[in-house]
Amino acid sequence: SKAKEAFSIYGRIDYLRPYFDVEPRQVQKRLITALIPERVTGTKSEVVSELYGPLMVVLTLIAVMLAGMKSSGQTVQEGTLMGTAIGTCFGYWLGASTFFFGLAYFCDTRLSPIEVLSLCGYGLFGTLLCMFLSTLLLASATNTFFYVTWLVLGISSAFRMASIFMERTAVRKQGLTVAVIVASVHLMFILYLKFFYHKTYEAAAKLAPPVIAAG
DSSP states (O other): OHHHHHHHHHHHHHHHHHHHOOOHHHHHHHHHHTTSOOOOOSSOOOOOOOOHHHHHHHHHHHHHHHHHHHHTTOOOOHHHHHHHHHHHHHHHHHHHHHHHHHHHHHTTBOOOHHHHHHHHHHHHHHHHHHHHIIIIITTTSOHHHHHHHIIIIIHHHHHHHHHHHHHTBSSHHHHHHHHHHHHHHHHHHHHHHHHTHHHHHHHHHHHSOOOOOOO
8 A cells, every 4th residue: 555655656756757857057048038028920939848947936036035024124923924925926826827827728828737837937037036136135225226127127027928928829819918917917916025025924923823932
């Protein structure tokens, strides 16, 4: 029974292996490409079915959010802070990908669930850079600097995602609708992380049981 269970677990891992079998150079290239908008030519662009890069982007974004909250001078609870960051970042990645795929399905956009997950995950690289620059590297900068990074990095990554959804949609009008929604959700999430994420943490901290000091 244990051998059968172990074989079953190995089979599941083996099933996921192709989605994580990628060279570091390929990941670096795809991260850079995620910030370069594509021209909408009507030809099918290549969308990778790979999850290693997106997973690393999400994990790094979590680390940036944790470091940003700690450096802000706010009183934080480690467990609540970690849970909020993980829930927010993974929740967006999986939730937005599910929403985008549902939208793509109804609008006849030719993208698989794994392709949408990969596209959305790599798209978060622009989000990661925006938050890193505005909350850690130049934390003392004004909101004007954040808006500049949002306009440059956020919009470039959003436009790339949107253009791919548009290219893969059979009907041009529906493709434009999908593209606008995808780009809007992507850009609003960056604004949420910058201006409203701390409120989510504060609400979670109030619901968490108080920490009793030892002794």
